Amino acid sequence: MLQKLNVRAEDIPRTKFRLHIITGVLILLTFILAIVRIADSGTPRARTNTWGIAVTLKSAVFMAYQVATAHMEKLKRWANTKVNVVLNIIDTVFWFALFVITIMGAMGSTSISSKAVGAIIIILALILCGLAGFLSFVCIKERRYDKQHGTVPGKTTQYQEAV
Numbered sequence: 165m166l167q168k169l170n171v172r173a174e175d176i177p178r179t180k181f182r183l184h185i186i187t188g189v190l191i192l193l194t195f196i197l198a199i200v201r202i203a204d205s206g207t208p209r210a211r212t213n214t215w216g217i218a219v220t221l222k223s224a225v226f227m228a229y230q231v232a233t234a235h236m237e238k239l240k241r242w243a244n245t246k247v248n249v250v251l252n253i254i255d256t257v258f259w260f261a262l263f264v265i266t267i268m269g270a271m272g273s274t275s276i277s278s279k280a281v282g283a284i285i286i287i288l289a290l291i292l293c294g295l296a297g298f299l300s301f302v303c304i305k306e307r308r309y310d311k312q313h314g315t316v317p318g319k320t321t322q323y324q325e326a327v
Contacts, residue, residue: 173317176306177234183299184231187292191227194288195220197281206275207282213269216285219262223292226251245307245316252300259293 171179198216207213230251233243263286270282310316 171302171305173305173309176302176309176317179302180230180234180299180306183295183302184227187223187295187299188227190288190292190295191220191223194285194292195224197285197288201278201281201285204273204275204278204281206273206278207269208272208274210269210272212265212272215265215269216262216289219258219289222258223255223296226255243316245303245310248303249300249307252296252303255296256293256300259289259296263289263293 194216198214198220201207201216202209202213230248233239266282266286266289270279270286273279273282306316
């Protein structure tokens with residue numbers, strides 16, 4: 165099973181990009197469902213129910229930094245593999261916290277629709293926790309490659325460009 169998780173160095177940029185696309189779609193869906201859940205009359209107005217909005221916005225900002233510094237030439241000078249590792253590990257912890265806190269919030273709901281939307285958010289938070297964990301793993305591999313070769317996978321060093 166662990167062999168399937170082994171990502172080759174040359175596949176890291178493509179894997180990260182695909183993970184960012186999947187994660188972005190799921191973050192948007194979770195954000196919309198968190199707002200729908202708060203708008204439901206059977207949902208109590210408590211921090212446990214508004215936590216999802218904060219986590220999705222935080223994840224969107226983290227992902228925007230990573231995608232922008234990886235793909236926009238003007239912002240590439242702020243790209244840092246260590247920062248990507250830390251952001252993704254923090255993201256994993258926050259998605260797991262959303263999973264637990266949404267369970268607590270769903271128990272206090274009074275309507276079936278609020279509990280159903282809460283259950284969907286719980287499932288999405290668990291999936292996003294796993295995706296953020298895998299993205300952390302990929303970024304750790306990218307960081308190790310960067311430390312060994314002086315460049316991230318998929319890029320050439322200045323010496324190789326000059327030759």
